[in-house]
Amino acid sequence: MSYTTFKYGKPVVTKDATGNLNVKVDVKNAGQKAGKEVVQIYVAAPGKDMPKPARELKGFAKTKLLKPGEGETVEIQIPYESLASFNEADSRWQVEAGDYSVMVATDAADARPLTSVVTLDGKVTETVRPSLMKEQK
Structure with a gap:
């Protein structure tokens, strides 16, 4: 809780060569008292190939x-691997190809988050071996 108010600028989302996302947003104290603000980054994945939540908290930082x-200016990096979901049928973690909405918000219930869209290529980030499956006879 803060005793002041903050205004956010338009977020700038960039993607590096490995797919990591970098989110920058300007935060200004618009109130009458000094204070700190926690900037939260939520991501909404395409959700076409795998079921996904409406949005997930992927990063945060305090001014x-x-x-x-x-x-x-607050800068938060979102590692590419953190965007992966587990594909149970193929026993692998993968990032789904498509448009990802990157939202800067004050909290999960923020009704009007500042949003930017970035397109990612899909890729398997890790393949795992099933270890608790019943033996086939």
Whole structure:
């Protein structure tokens, strides 16, 4: 809880060569008291090939103590592997190809998050071996 209010700028989402996402957003103390703000990043995956939640918390960061009128650029990196879901049928973790909505919000219930869309290529990030399956006779 804070005793001041904050305004967010438009988020800038970039993707590096390995698929990691970098989210930058300007946060300004628009209130009358000094305060800190927790910036939260949620991601909504395409959900075409595998069932996915509406959005998942993928990163967060806290600003320094901002005086009234002071601002800070917050930068949060989302590793590509953290976007993977488990494909039970194929026993592997994979990132689904498609458009991902990256949302900057104050909390999970934020009705109007600032959103940017980034397109990712699908890729298997890890294959696992089933270890608790019944033996076939």
